[in-house]
Amino acid sequence: MNGHDDYAALGLGERKRLLAAFEGLARRLPFSYKVFAYRRSEVSSPEAFIARFKRDLVNFLTDNLEFFQGFDRVKIYYDNGQQMVTSALHGAIDFTLSKDAVLYRLASAQDYRLFQTVDYLCTLELTDVKYREKCLTETDVKVFGADYQAFKKNHLARIRRKAM
Template structure:
């Protein structure tokens, strides 16, 4: 039986109360379960243990900002944790698709939700032959946003009949943490495309805009879903 996993994470929220430019980002990480990644998983677990990384999920935004549980880690230690997860993503046989929505373009949340549903539905429809080559699609999501959970299930029920759902804890799945990492990278990349500079905490991890592009963004986009 051929099964494809879809791990979903988001950055931001669907609320439109805050004025100014802000983004809602969704990343889908796909893994064909025929490709074993246990060796890569074991290696990552050993490397994170050697760095004394707190047990559980690696959350990249607090890691970058030196927030709990990473307050006592030096910039080099935090960069090491980030890069270990990054290279794990690079080595695994996975692909990803990211959707970026600029919230100020929408008058209300219903219009934003409708656009999200449309974009995800079009993506699946445009690649339906690929997804139909599997016997089952399994959705992994932590139900962080009820609206997104509803959208995902509605779209999958419409476009892909044979799918299953797993409500996950981020600490249980490294690929869910990879989706979080990709959201972080794509958000930073979008902000820099709009002319923003790296914050001081971001500079500790990525050093400069040039290094961010060369060492991280250029490499992770190689994992983008080939449409």
């Protein structure tokens, strides 16, 4: 969206066309998702964040345990981008699900379409927060427009049909 790296030579129109094509792919992929979002002001320290995220994730996994137990393996793909997230993920998942049923894999967005989809989902959910708090960036407005209702209808609502 920002026109960085491999997309630096592409104009905004071309990037938006690629985003629309990717949105179409994401809507057709068979997945369900859950997003956890926290404000920095709500967690006083890294330890407080880890504890809160771990608790929330354990509650989510427990509430949906039958769903997760329906699989032989649960694969966790993460890029180890934030140590606090890594710690909370391992703690909650290892506590809730059988260690024999969980596989952790190092992932990069370049290698996995589903990882790119997760990045897209997080972008949409963060953009939703920015719309509600009236703190859109210039890129947000260029890509999604300034009309929050249009953003919800054309982007967010379509993908949230897959939310758990």
